[in-house]
Amino acid sequence: MAKTKGIEKLLGEEARYCSYGDTAHYLEKPIIFSECDGSFLYDHDGMPYLDLQMWYSAVNLGYKNKRVNKVVRDQLDHLPQIASQYLHREKIELCASISKQMQKSFQTKGRVHFNVGGSQAIEDSIKLIRKVTGKTQFFAFQGGYHGRTIGASEITSSYRYRRPYGHFSNRAQFIPYPYCFRCHYGNFFGSCKYYCVSQFEKLFETEYNSVLDTKTGECEFAAFYIEPIQGTGGYIIPPPDYFKKIKKILDHYKIYLVDDEMQMGFYRTGKFWGLEHFGVKPDVLVFGKSLTNGLNPLSGLWAKEELIRPSAFPPGSTHSTFSSNPMGTTAGLEVMKVLQDKTLEARINSSGKKFVNMLKKLQRKYKEIGDVTGIGLAIRLEVCEKDGITPNRRLTDRIFQAGLEGGLEYKGKKYGLVLDVGGYFKNAFTLAPSFYITDEEIGMAYKFLDELFSRFTTSNRRQP
Amino acid sequence: MAKTKGIEKLLGEEARYCSYGDTAHYLEKPIIFSECDGSFLYDHDGMPYLDLQMWYSAVNLGYKNKRVNKVVRDQLDHLPQIASQYLHREKIELCASISKQMQKSFQTKGRVHFNVGGSQAIEDSIKLIRKVTGKTQFFAFQGGYHGRTIGASEITSSYRYRRPYGHFSNRAQFIPYPYCFRCHYGNFFGSCKYYCVSQFEKLFETEYNSVLDTKTGECEFAAFYIEPIQGTGGYIIPPPDYFKKIKKILDHYKIYLVDDEMQMGFYRTGKFWGLEHFGVKPDVLVFGKSLTNGLNPLSGLWAKEELIRPSAFPPGSTHSTFSSNPMGTTAGLEVMKVLQDKTLEARINSSGKKFVNMLKKLQRKYKEIGDVTGIGLAIRLEVCEKDGITPNRRLTDRIFQAGLEGGLEYKGKKYGLVLDVGGYFKNAFTLAPSFYITDEEIGMAYKFLDELFSRFTTSNRRQP
Amino acid sequence: MAKTKGIEKLLGEEARYCSYGDTAHYLEKPIIFSECDGSFLYDHDGMPYLDLQMWYSAVNLGYKNKRVNKVVRDQLDHLPQIASQYLHREKIELCASISKQMQKSFQTKGRVHFNVGGSQAIEDSIKLIRKVTGKTQFFAFQGGYHGRTIGASEITSSYRYRRPYGHFSNRAQFIPYPYCFRCHYGNFFGSCKYYCVSQFEKLFETEYNSVLDTKTGECEFAAFYIEPIQGTGGYIIPPPDYFKKIKKILDHYKIYLVDDEMQMGFYRTGKFWGLEHFGVKPDVLVFGKSLTNGLNPLSGLWAKEELIRPSAFPPGSTHSTFSSNPMGTTAGLEVMKVLQDKTLEARINSSGKKFVNMLKKLQRKYKEIGDVTGIGLAIRLEVCEKDGITPNRRLTDRIFQAGLEGGLEYKGKKYGLVLDVGGYFKNAFTLAPSFYITDEEIGMAYKFLDELFSRFTTSNRRQP
Amino acid sequence: MAKTKGIEKLLGEEARYCSYGDTAHYLEKPIIFSECDGSFLYDHDGMPYLDLQMWYSAVNLGYKNKRVNKVVRDQLDHLPQIASQYLHREKIELCASISKQMQKSFQTKGRVHFNVGGSQAIEDSIKLIRKVTGKTQFFAFQGGYHGRTIGASEITSSYRYRRPYGHFSNRAQFIPYPYCFRCHYGNFFGSCKYYCVSQFEKLFETEYNSVLDTKTGECEFAAFYIEPIQGTGGYIIPPPDYFKKIKKILDHYKIYLVDDEMQMGFYRTGKFWGLEHFGVKPDVLVFGKSLTNGLNPLSGLWAKEELIRPSAFPPGSTHSTFSSNPMGTTAGLEVMKVLQDKTLEARINSSGKKFVNMLKKLQRKYKEIGDVTGIGLAIRLEVCEKDGITPNRRLTDRIFQAGLEGGLEYKGKKYGLVLDVGGYFKNAFTLAPSFYITDEEIGMAYKFLDELFSRFTTSNRRQP
Secondary structure (H helix, E strand, C coil): CHHHHHHHHHHHHHHHHECCCCCHHHCCCCCEEEEEEECEEEECCCCEEEECCHHHHCCCCCECCHHHHHHHHHHHHHCCCCCCCCECHHHHHHHHHHHHHHHHHHCCCEEEEEEECHHHHHHHHHHHHHHHHCCCEEEEECCCCCCCCHHHHHCCCCHHHCHHHCCCCCCCEEECCCCHHHCCCCCCCCCCCCHHHHHHHHCCCCHHHCCEECCCCEECEEEEEECCCECCCCCECCCCCHHHHHHHHHHHCCCEEEEECCCCCCCCCCCCCHHHHHCCCCCEEEECHHHHCCCCCEEEEEEEHHHHCCCCCCCCCCCCCCCCCHHHHHHHHHHHHHHCCHHHHHHHHHHHHHHHHHHHHHHHHECCEEEEEEECCEEEEEEECCCCCCECHHHHHHHHHHHHHCCEEECCEEEEEECCEECCCCCEEEECCCCCCCHHHHHHHHHHHHHHHHHHCCCCECCC | CHHHHHHHHHHHHHHHHECCCCCHHHCCCCCEEEEEEECEEEECCCCEEEECCHHHHCCCCCECCHHHHHHHHHHHHHCCCCCCCCECHHHHHHHHHHHHHHHHHHCCCEEEEEEECHHHHHHHHHHHHHHHHCCCEEEEECCCCCCCCHHHHHCCCCHHHCHHHCCCCCCCEEECCCCHHHCCCCCCCCCCCCHHHHHHHHCCCCHHHCCEECCCCEECEEEEEECCCECCCCCECCCCCHHHHHHHHHHHCCCEEEEECCCCCCCCCCCCCHHHHHCCCCCEEEECHHHHCCCCCEEEEEEEHHHHCCCCCCCCCCCCCCCCCHHHHHHHHHHHHHHCCHHHHHHHHHHHHHHHHHHHHHHHHECCEEEEEEECCEEEEEEECCCCCCECHHHHHHHHHHHHHCCEEECCEEEEEECCEECCCCCEEEECCCCCCCHHHHHHHHHHHHHHHHHHCCCCECCC | CHHHHHHHHHHHHHHHHECCCCCHHHCCCCCEEEEEEECEEEECCCCEEEECCHHHHCCCCCECCHHHHHHHHHHHHHCCCCCCCCECHHHHHHHHHHHHHHHHHHCCCEEEEEEECHHHHHHHHHHHHHHHHCCCEEEEECCCCCCCCHHHHHCCCCHHHCHHHCCCCCCCEEECCCCHHHCCCCCCCCCCCCHHHHHHHHCCCCHHHCCEECCCCEECEEEEEECCCECCCCCECCCCCHHHHHHHHHHHCCCEEEEECCCCCCCCCCCCCHHHHHCCCCCEEEECHHHHCCCCCEEEEEEEHHHHCCCCCCCCCCCCCCCCCHHHHHHHHHHHHHHCCHHHHHHHHHHHHHHHHHHHHHHHHECCEEEEEEECCEEEEEEECCCCCCECHHHHHHHHHHHHHCCEEECCEEEEEECCEECCCCCEEEECCCCCCCHHHHHHHHHHHHHHHHHHCCCCECCC | CHHHHHHHHHHHHHHHHECCCCCHHHCCCCCEEEEEEECEEEECCCCEEEECCHHHHCCCCCECCHHHHHHHHHHHHHCCCCCCCCECHHHHHHHHHHHHHHHHHHCCCEEEEEEECHHHHHHHHHHHHHHHHCCCEEEEECCCCCCCCHHHHHCCCCHHHCHHHCCCCCCCEEECCCCHHHCCCCCCCCCCCCHHHHHHHHCCCCHHHCCEECCCCEECEEEEEECCCECCCCCECCCCCHHHHHHHHHHHCCCEEEEECCCCCCCCCCCCCHHHHHCCCCCEEEECHHHHCCCCCEEEEEEEHHHHCCCCCCCCCCCCCCCCCHHHHHHHHHHHHHHCCHHHHHHHHHHHHHHHHHHHHHHHHECCEEEEEEECCEEEEEEECCCCCCECHHHHHHHHHHHHHCCEEECCEEEEEECCEECCCCCEEEECCCCCCCHHHHHHHHHHHHHHHHHHCCCCECCC
16 A cells, blocks of 8 residues: 555656656556566566566566576676776676687677667677678668667668658668568468569669669678567568578678577577578677676677678777676676576477467467467467457457456466567567476466457357 | 786687777777776786776766665665566656756756667667757767767767768767867967857858858757767866857757766766756756766666657657666666765865866976866866977877886885876876775875876976 | 761860760760751761661650751840849740640649759759658659769669769669569569559558558658659550559558659650550659750759649749750740640651551561560560560660661661660660651661661571 | 730749749749840840849850850751760860860869759769769858759758758868958958968867868868859959968868859859969869850869779769750850950950949949959949948848839930849849940949949948
């Protein structure tokens, strides 16, 4: 009671002093959380919320992960601050650790450059590519998301993120993503022969197709920014050979591939990097989010040696006060160590399969559940009309809101459910559970989703 | 010995795996620090370095500040992670605290919007201004520095930061800063009647002067980005009425004033915000760095209500995963509490005066010391030729390097000295000591600087 | 002999004093012409060249057209010069004449604005659209050509025209043109159901498809620049309902249609404007070239009243010294009068049919002749490999060159032949004969083309 | 009477069908002229208007100049049309003639590239500079005018020409022009020691001054666009050594000088090119207007060999249908021939002196006449308040309007007077009489101006 009063006061202050310009007010009624642990957030009344999204995949190792929290605590005791102009052990070891991982994942040598915040790492990658190519134009995907700085918004597909802000000088050319469940070209995977790839290739057929100077062989575009599995776009998994075929074209025309692993890196997809599933090597890779298990905004890029060697990207090329801040590097280093554990990789893949199976069971029950797929613990579920294909945003929103309103029962206790809505039609639940999600928690997720679908879709059941 | 071996190995890994593109390799030989405390950094051999720069003013409250470290440790135990889509108490209270401080400092109501990293806060301010004005052109200062993303580089004066990266679509119009020691117009303060202001005003005299459509009264420029005291530019303090006069012109032509307090905010200058010294109110204020005493890259902007109210800057205007991360907001909130202590303000101003007096004593000894001024604990010293005016970059570098090489004696113990070089001619020591610097440490600084000037300037002494 | 010597001297001066940056040196050996008349150019030796291209359709009424030449001569005698700040009769009457024609052609009221040179008229249209929409992004066609100023190059598909010149801030989004002979999507007209239109429409399906802010309904693109029949692109005629379907989409999203009639206007296609064939009304129409029958670079735009009324496009919106120069307006006015003659329209369509039939006869003879189509007197012929589809640029070039080398016999006299090569693969002859081409001249064309195809394609004949 | 009726009808059509977006409606009541001859325009009633502006210097050789008209008439009879892809004698000879003149004027070898319209020649020069430097930023002058295409508007100072049209990606940095009568810096010529030049030079002093990367020596700016005497800016003549000093700085930092001679070329200033007065050589020179004595929009650029040789500016670099149209080249060639006559040069300078003396006589009579200066036949007169310095736009407009209203008596006949208003404060008469203006016409000008000043400035006479 007293607590609730405190909450009212807080919400009052929020309404007066906080910008609404971030995403907190996407919710009709913003929620205040007070505690977190493992797979759960807790509100001021102590009600637990099962979190199937984990801060958009920034807290892969679970809330308050003991190992990572410990190193951060230790860092506070010996070197919590140090200017980026000077070196500290954790920075170097983290660069080495990621670079070595890249050699393992992609057999390519390179270096790591840190910054903070995903957009700034993207901006650094843009600068690196602009420097090495002398060009400023990029390909990127429809449905792609790379951040909200001016530069990152130029390669992020939604015009909504550009419209209010005037002129964008380097708006990317946005290529349809291989979203086979809703193929841009109306084809069906299996019979399509990667028609989408041939459409991309066609751009290079004559100079009149606008991207290639056929006289010099120069392409107008410096790089292709991809997410290996689209994040905000709805956790869409491309068909197996898609990137291999695309990369061949890019290599032919000397267009770099920049792999944005902000959401999908660090084992979210069951491999260290999302791109490892597709048999191609990135030229630049951008990472962040889960690197510190959410304890610090440390982000960065890796680039292959020829792009980032000291002569190509010399001292002072870019800078940010906190670019290799020790509170971040120490957390990152511990996360890297945790991820070396092969049993964890197995666990992720096994839990992912269980989770998808659970959802497919649900799908058999509700006609409104369209596509259900997953890769590692990056899982998607499209909420549709009864036809199983027409996007149903209203139902999606209702389920999402009801989850946040809590009151879902499990073993006599009340719970909330934290989902995330994404996708081209805002009808996809994009789920990123903790790597340590338990079987019981998966069961709980089933129960809650079943309850919510049931509540808003009376008499829509499929026949058994 | 064993330790040193570890260091060699680390430096070897650094050379192989770390990008050189940040500023670590500005130094001929990068240094690794291992510990920090109060005003000191410690290298691997345990040698203390008196730090007169404190991470470019990001660690105002001293390394390992107990109060701030404590709240961070506590946060780890209850809510170290929470998606920015949801609220948490510390975020709200920090917004309220800063907004209330703005009302105290400038009698203006407004709201706070967070991000991480200074450049991203600058990018948010650019977006906010672009949205409200529909314009993309800005005034900024020669010598100004606002960050290294594409957008921030457009309003940062150095072409060196743009040259390798191709086209910049909104390069600011850079106005000479009132750097009276080296007046851009060759005048002398006292007799100049703020000629620099009248030169700025002249731009609006006729449409042919390029910035004003005299038929509609519309100016081509949306805002003027300032640092109240230039940071990277060399801790230059403008004359007392400069900003008052400039603001009058800006208000007349509806050009917003964006005050970048990244380095100078949070009492660095002896007042909460640097701009408070000059009798003008900002329309937007950008802050970061010392907000968390260097423990987290949290940054943000405050804008007056009409610019940032929910209808003007609605939900989703911008976003960053870590924008109000709890590890940052908790540190920020504690820093705000520490800064409420009026004895601290007194201490800063008193120590600042002692420090400047100490440097002036040095100046009387060495002809090579040109301008010495300070405001609060933001202190500058220009290293010149014997004439006391011609910039002497070589000597500056030598002293800086020698400080880092250590071996300076104080009470029988060896020390290093951490300085920072800035200024238009890279001949200014820009000093930002800990707010808790002791008299003994100021004495130590005197001894070390005396030793270094003496070492590199034989027979240059002034006559007593 | 003496003459030839003169020619050598001239070519020597050309090599020393003339920029090669225009298109004269596209030819291996530039040719000097000395006289012209009707359908013929004459070189220094008096050899006539049958011109099937008429200065890319700028001299529709034949070289040295008596009526147009006469008014120009008269203008020299009374008002050859007058500043565009002042009015003269011919300017007004020409505006009125074109505006009335627009009402006849499209039942729309509007006004005319002059400039000189096609690109400058295009730039004026860009300014007009930018002013009324506040946007700077455009759709344009792959294969489209709108000029070579910086602004016009941004909406012209070939990257070759941008590559050497650095950054282009408003590169259009280039949409595949309905080039059914070589369908971009690999479909066949008849069975395709205008798949290309549905692909364009798909861009507006969700905000993630990058062009529409679905929350506000605002499109990122202000206008679609089209050529009703592509000119440089190869005189490609779109299928009948294409533009009707496209315009419906544009209208829905408030995107303006700018119709570039530089090459196809003034009856080239058998109707006054090319777009009249397709049942849609332009919002803006840009014209030039044949307006003066090649005697003056006068160009201009027509816009519908709401876009160009004085309050929308007020005095001083744009300006060019020669924008309504009297030598141009007088020629334009006479051309408009000549074109009112309905027998001319009939003649164009009848000659066009004969010409196409003649080419189809040739096509039956040579397997290397692919697509042959025409609309009015805008006629195309694709030179292919024996398969009738693979572009054969080498053969095209040989025939083109041989035509210019002359020596083609007709009734015992030697002739040259002036063709023009265009198309996505530089294998299309784009033919634009004089409106007064005679049957004998069409016969002559047949003979020459037969001779040239025969010369370079031994044994390639089709079976009769 | 019947005639007037025709005029009313014409004005009615003008109001319905003509865009107001050009400059015809700068006048309250647009005027229709019907005839022209020598120094005179004639309205529909046959009233002559003494023209002191000659189409902003486009008709230097007088209206209906017999020699130029004759060659145009001849051209109609032999080769009035020829595609620019082919050569014709007049084009080559005109290139040679201008190039040879450049060698005479500036001892520099180079080539000529044609286009039509001043802005398009400027766009070509921008492309040429962008190609050779790889840069897109330019210096230009406050008060400078280079045209109204998007690219030309970026280097033209007035924001009024940009404001309605959205974003301009390459807005020039506008440098104060040496307008000594109203010195930007408040100095006085004689005692100023070219302070304006040292201010320009100061930009290069440190990287913080925003234009130079001092590490690489690279300047952000590719070229400086100048008018040797500002045209629209008010026929302002720079002090003698100004350009020499500026060019030295430009050469040092490898910044090209582009000399826009659109208004001042072809002997307007008493030398062939305006820049010849100032002892410096241009790298690129742009010309137009008077080249054809107003009979054709032919324009062009000359560039020194290293910038424009075929390998630097290869075939197809730019293109315009009418770029070397024969009606223009033939007129240009004859103008060049007329201008070789040395007695004409003498005549221009002698008439210029007489004209300025006449105005100075007037100045002695009217306090409202401020600055009166001239160079060749480019003459300026500032209309001021009685203090002789405060700009008096109202009086300027009244005199201008009254001149156009006619009714001025000379030898019992009624006349009108055509002036032109320019200058930073729209208070300067910028006069460009015919090169063949007679002494009687100068006397007539005196009488008319005396009458008009007298009419609107009662009792303002100076004491004799």
